[in-house]
Amino acid sequence: MKKTLTIVVPTYNVEKYLDRCIESLVFDDSILKDLEIIIVNDGSKDNSLEIAKKYEKKYPKTVKVIDKENGGHGSTINVGLKAATGKYFRVIDSDDWVNVDDFSKLVKDLKKIDLDLVITDYQQEQVFNNSIILLNYKNLEYNKVYKFEDLDLELLKPDYFCMASMNIKTEILKEAKLELDEHCFYVDMEYLLFPLKYLNNFIYLNYNVYRYFIGRPDQSVNPEALVRNRKHHEKVLKRLIEFYTTEDLSKNKKEYAKYIIALMLNTEYTIFTKIKLPDKKCLNEIRELDKYLKEKAPDLYEETNNYSRSVKWNRNTNFVFAQSKKFWFSRLADFLQMRSKNRENNKQIKESN
Amino acid sequence: MKKAFVISWYFPPVNSSEGLVTFKLLKNSKYKYDVFTQKDNLSWTYGNKEERLVSKNINTIFSKSSELREWINEGIEYFKKHHDEYEYIMSRAMAPESHEMALEIKRLFPKVKWIASFGDPIYNSPFTKFYRESSPYAASGFEIGIIGFKTLLSPKRIIKNMIWNYRMNHYLKKYDTEPRYKIIESNTLENADRIILNNPYELEHMLLSNKGFEEKVIILPHSFDKDFYPNKKLKNTDGKIHVSFLGHLDRARTPKQLLKAIKRLLENDPDLPNKIAFDFYGDMDDSDKLYIINNFLLDVIHFKKSVDYFESLEIMKNSDWLLNVDTNFGNTLKTNIYFPAKLADYMGSGSNIISISMDSGPTADIMRENNQVLVSFSEDEIYMRLKQIIENKISREDVNKNIDKYNAINVAKSYDKFVEEFVKDTK
Numbered sequence: 001m002k003k004t005l006t007i008v009v010p011t012y013n014v015e016k017y018l019d020r021c022i023e024s025l026v027f028d029d030s031i032l033k034d035l036e037i038i039i040v041n042d043g044s045k046d047n048s049l050e051i052a053k054k055y056e057k058k059y060p061k062t063v064k065v066i067d068k069e070n071g072g073h074g075s076t077i078n079v080g081l082k083a084a085t086g087k088y089f090r091v092i093d094s095d096d097w098v099n100v101d102d103f104s105k106l107v108k109d110l111k112k113i114d115l116d117l118v119i120t121d122y123q124q125e126q127v128f129n130n131s132i133i134l135l136n137y138k139n140l141e142y143n144k145v146y147k148f149e150d151l152d153l154e155l156l157k158p159d160y161f162c163m164a165s166m167n168i169k170t171e172i173l174k175e176a177k178l179e180l181d182e183h184c185f186y187v188d189m190e191y192l193l194f195p196l197k198y199l200n201n202f203i204y205l206n207y208n209v210y211r212y213f214i215g216r217p218d219q220s221v222n223p224e225a226l227v228r229n230r231k232h233h234e235k236v237l238k239r240l241i242e243f244y245t246t247e248d249l250s251k252n253k254k255e256y257a258k259y260i261i262a263l264m265l266n267t268e269y270t271i272f273t274k275i276k277l278p279d280k281k282c283l284n285e286i287r288e289l290d291k292y293l294k295e296k297a298p299d300l301y302e303e304t305n306n307y308s309r310s311v312k313w314n315r316n317t318n319f320v321f322a323q324s325k326k327f328w329f330s331r332l333a334d335f336l337q338m339r340s341k342n343r344e345n346n347k348q349i350k351e352s353n
Numbered sequence: 354m355k356k357a358f359v360i361s362w363y364f365p366p367v368n369s370s371e372g373l374v375t376f377k378l379l380k381n382s383k384y385k386y387d388v389f390t391q392k393d394n395l396s397w398t399y400g401n402k403e404e405r406l407v408s409k410n411i412n413t414i415f416s417k418s419s420e421l422r423e424w425i426n427e428g429i430e431y432f433k434k435h436h437d438e439y440e441y442i443m444s445r446a447m448a449p450e451s452h453e454m455a456l457e458i459k460r461l462f463p464k465v466k467w468i469a470s471f472g473d474p475i476y477n478s479p480f481t482k483f484y485r486e487s488s489p490y491a492a493s494g495f496e497i498g499i500i501g502f503k504t505l506l507s508p509k510r511i512i513k514n515m516i517w518n519y520r521m522n523h524y525l526k527k528y529d530t531e532p533r534y535k536i537i538e539s540n541t542l543e544n545a546d547r548i549i550l551n552n553p554y555e556l557e558h559m560l561l562s563n564k565g566f567e568e569k570v571i572i573l574p575h576s577f578d579k580d581f582y583p584n585k586k587l588k589n590t591d592g593k594i595h596v597s598f599l600g601h602l603d604r605a606r607t608p609k610q611l612l613k614a615i616k617r618l619l620e621n622d623p624d625l626p627n628k629i630a631f632d633f634y635g636d637m638d639d640s641d642k643l644y645i646i647n648n649f650l651l652d653v654i655h656f657k658k659s660v661d662y663f664e665s666l667e668i669m670k671n672s673d674w675l676l677n678v679d680t681n682f683g684n685t686l687k688t689n690i691y692f693p694a695k696l697a698d699y700m701g702s703g704s705n706i707i708s709i710s711m712d713s714g715p716t717a718d719i720m721r722e723n724n725q726v727l728v729s730f731s732e733d734e735i736y737m738r739l740k741q742i743i744e745n746k747i748s749r750e751d752v753n754k755n756i757d758k759y760n761a762i763n764v765a766k767s768y769d770k771f772v773e774e775f776v777k778d779t780k
Contacts, residue, residue: 016713017712027737097734097737100736101621125731125734127681127729127731129683211734213729215711216683
């Protein structure tokens with residue numbers, strides 16, 4: 001019998017957390033027959049593989065372990081997808097887990113649903129300060145079927161669908177020949193966009209399933225990591241720009257892709273203009289990317305001008321001041337922009353009242 | 354070998370964590386000890402009725418005074434008269450004034466051999482940072498864009514911020530004994546011949562503020578003594594799973610996430626009170642008690658009076674699960690540096706243990722190496738684990754397979770060997 005949901009668990013040196021992740025997936029005996037859990041061990045150097053095999057032995061009809069050489073997060077998803085046989089596909093990182101009640105309900109619902117994409121809520125577990133952040137799509141209606149073509153993208157903003165909220169039909173990912181970059185961070189952005197062409201409809205279910213574990217204050221936004229891994233960020237970004245300019249997408253889907261890539265571009269400019277770089281020579285990287293963007297995708301280039309005044313200001317000054325002490329000026333530009341946005345919002349609220 | 358002179362403000366019959374830790378170590382050691390202590394000051398204790406905790410190799414000397422400063426003077430005077438009887442001295446850090454007494458003895462008798470034992474770091478305590486909450490009325494440059502100029506320049510905000518900081522500083526004065534304790538700690542680490550710590554994370558943390566003492570250190574974990582437990586485990590007759598917490602809870606060491614998880618369990622299963630009972634023996638912060646009362650959790654959570662040490666071990670033995678709650682230092686530390694002494698007693702009981710703690714530190718290591726249950730400070734994760742406990746879904750294979758190193762007999766063996774070498778080396 002075909003499984004309902006394939007879950008790929010990318011696993012690299014997570015002996016501390018893997019138990020929690022798998023225990024949450026296999027908690028409800030009644031859905032085990034519908035699950036296919038593929039733990040992809042990405043050349044872990046700790047005890048992760050042994051832990052994974054323990055579960056394979058205990059749940060032979062549900063859990064499968066694939067052991068491979070290290071290739072990064074994207075490589076585990078590529079391998080997992082090739083082996084996937086379930087109707088739907090999702091990725092759960094091994095240091096995260098699922099809410100056992102809502103996950104069970106979701107799997108039971110997925111059995112009956114036949115749509116391209118199923119969206120659920122998720123939450124950040126900021127255990128370092130005992131708090132949670134619920135991430136949901138405030139303007140979308142629960143249990144309503146949406147068509148991508150008709151979707152008003154304003155309903156999504158300021159969020160977008162992400163790995164933690166998406167259950168995609170496996171056959172769509174296979175049809176899209178999804179192949180994520182290997183040995184590279186930030187490939188989740190590729191996962192969000194590459195199947196876009198084949199996604200026609202989705203439903204938003206009232207389940208809060210995914211638990212995104214944040215153990216340290218610097219884990220969610222770590223400026224040093226962004227600087228350190230900026231080449232990876234650029235690599236993924238260029239691949240997405242390439243996708244955006246060459247893929248034959250409908251108008252609405254193109255707008256959606258543009259929105260997501262612009263967010264990523266904004267992060268890229270932030271790395272170079274708001275975080276201290278090891279060397280000012282690094283600024284040549286952003287100059288080159290900026291030039292590439294202007295030539296390759298002028299509309300995306302313009303979009304980032306709208307996003308941030310400091311980007312525009314740095315462009316006009318060829319990023320000369322991006323790392324200088326004078327960069328308070330670009331912050332001031334952002335502040336003025338934020339203030340005018342706040343004023344607009346307040347005005348809207350007053351009017352609606 | 355001659356006797357050792359042990360300086361310990363807390364020691365049985367006083368029931369305190371530090372005193373019990375010291376007692377178990379000395380009782381199982383092959384040497385003889387004179388312990389200089391007191392029995393009338395009961396702050397930070399659970400009373401002074403541990404009359405059964407006696408051992409042939411330990412002689413207890415009580416001071417006349419129960420005031421710290423006078424206790425120090427009495428101890429020094431005692432040692433002056435009897436110093437020929439002792440091979441070495443050992444000072445126990447709770448209270449840190451024990452080290453002060455030892456420092457003075459060392460000054461008077463420079464040839465005396467001295468082992469200083471630290472339960473927790475004295476200076477640079479993570480608790481001080483923990484209690485220092487940043488003002489919600491503060492406005493850093495980064496936030497200007499969010500709060501706007503009006504709020505930034507608002508006299509109301511500025512005054513509120515000042516009041517907050519004043520009150521916080523005043524409140525912290527209670528904990529902030531750092532200037533004096535810094536001197537005690539650094540002098541002790543410098544002048545003691547050997548240092549005892551209870552876990553490697555503590556050493557790492559103490560090295561941040563004091564350098565060059567690591568060569569003197571031995572790690573001796575807290576221990577359990579098998580002699581103190583009842584032989585048989587009694588089965589509960591009410592058909593419920595009994596989860597017990599024994600010890601001290603407060604604003605820092607709060608079970609709030611657990612309480613939230615229990616609340617959610619009860620909302621989803623009204624029959625919960627017939628399935629599981631949480632028994633809390635000891636103190637709890639008022640805000641947590643109020644949470645329990647206001648959320649109608651009293652059918653599931655029961656407050657119990659403090660019990661003496663032997664009774665606590667009996668409860669541990671007879672409980673299905675034992676609960677340990679650590680302080681969440683996640684905002685300031687990457688690892689927890691504290692080894693809760695109760696965890697050793699929990700292990701000795703052979704019962705199942707669930708610990709709410711950080712994912713790195715002594716508690717986390719112990720839980721993992723003994724296949725016990727470690728959960729983070731996440732309501733959702735605790736909820737899942739409690740459901741697993743209720744539905745008997747937690748694998749109990751290889752439980753407690755590595756507890757021998759926490760057996761007081763083995764810990765004392767390491768200690769005796771360490772003392773032997775120490776005495777020989779410093780002759």
